[in-house]
Amino acid sequence: MLSKKLIATRDGFGDEIVELGKENKDIYVVDVDIGKSCKTGKFAHELPQQHVNVGIAEQNGAGVAAGLATCGKIPFVVTYAVFGSLRMGEQIRQEICYPNLNVKIACSHGGLTPANDGASHQGIEDMGVLRSIPNMRVVMPADYYAARALVREAAKIYGPVYLRFTRDAIPVIYDENQKFEIGKAVTLRDGKDAAIIANGDTVRLGIEAAEFLATQGINVRLLDMHTVKPLDVEAVQKCIDECNGRIVVVEDHNIMNGLGSAVCEVVAEAGRGQVKRIGIQDQFGQSAPYESLLAMNGITVKNIVESVKALIK
């Protein structure tokens, strides 16, 4: 059963980055005037020597971070997903990924989670854009504890990482003891009738769907595929081999170029299996309640359940 405790994953980032900054003076936060919203206020207050605010100047922020990284710093550029992928996209490509510098891009407002803010602030294509750039890793944690752990993992490994968080509160799934490794899926439930592969704020929908299906005698494997790149190819191949090749992918991202596409690439090359993608239907969002926005795109427990059943038939 899902916890009733709701916390946005941006809070997980905000809490963990302070701990990391205290442990390592080379951890920097580069804010772009939305630090309060992205939960870096505590870091800025407690670690001012490791904090810098470039103002509303994302491109410069990415470049400054690159410069800091050449001097041994581990900067986290902190903004919203839409700006952290597109406004600074070319700077990320040229000055961070091409020279493979140790810069992390940490973004709140992933997917439809800044629901009330409307389409301008809903980053729905960010992971697709960034997974196309060599050297970049792309990660979306599923809850507060996953966010904390994956931020720590991102700091541990050398090179660019894009971390995507939710603006809106989502249920807590894990506890602080759960282990995460970038590039390795977490198996939340095992089963062989079909597989549900989800990430970010849709993992909780996968949990509900899997629990409901179990009551009907359908046992699905549920993977939290928090890392879209490098994808855990082995875990997908196991779904092909062990779950009859029936895979439903769920994501709060455009249906193109995100997790669904990444899984399809593996399945297509394997030449076996079938995938149903559930995600944003290549359309912009609007200001609306978060759950309504998900429903407009079929990102619902009901649709996951029906999609699994359709594959099994």
Next chain:
Amino acid sequence: MKDISVQQLKEHAKELRKTALTMIYEAQSGHPGGAFSSAEITAALYYGEMKIDPKNPKWADRDRFILSKGHACPIQYAALGLLGYFDEHYLHELRKEGSILQGHPDMKKCPGIDISTGSLGQGLSCGVGMALAGKRDGKDYRVFVIIGDGELDEGEIWEAIMAGNAWKLDNLVIFLDNNGLQLDGTTDQVIPHLDVCKKLEAFGYEVYDIDGNDMQQVVDTLNKINASTSGKPKFVNARTVKGKGVSYMENQLAWHGMAPNKEQYEQAMQELERGF
């Protein structure tokens, strides 16, 4: 400045131009115009001003050199090769497959490149980040950034300029290689920059306005910068001539990104040897 005469620096600038031209000629590809306009600045920095160690290009306390106008890189490659950052044979491999000397500077391939550049308007931000790191770490290195005048069209340049003032980066020196030409025409035709000195003063910089192809003026400016106690970042409007040193290239837009043929190359080498 190190103990080196203006005349010696002029000779180095001449060698850089000849080496860069030979590279472009051999590659039959590259950008001679903007390389030549920045030759005096490059020579003065590498041979006279910067605290560097060619045998230890990653030395943490070194001065940084950023060619934000990355297409002018043959002039920097010439300096790096002649100073011994890499074996001189690489100077014959510009833009060749597998070469450390890419069409635009690649810090992962070429020793002595402090940041990869090529996409205009981005190098200065990286320099600002390096200067900030130096300040935070209590180091005394400086960061020299050469930007092209066409780069002033880019919004990111102005973002970076504002950050340099905000963080009081007096260890940051920006040279504007102001040769007045960009790819589609004169800067006045494309997007006029008006009075860049007044602009940069208004942005909080200590500003110098010089003939950037006059070595004496470049040296004098660096000496003034070294003596400065203003606490401000520095901006040098280096008025230069695109293609400087080769009669048929000077102020000619066509020589922004074109390689000479054999006859042109030989004429250019003679003119460069004679000097100006």
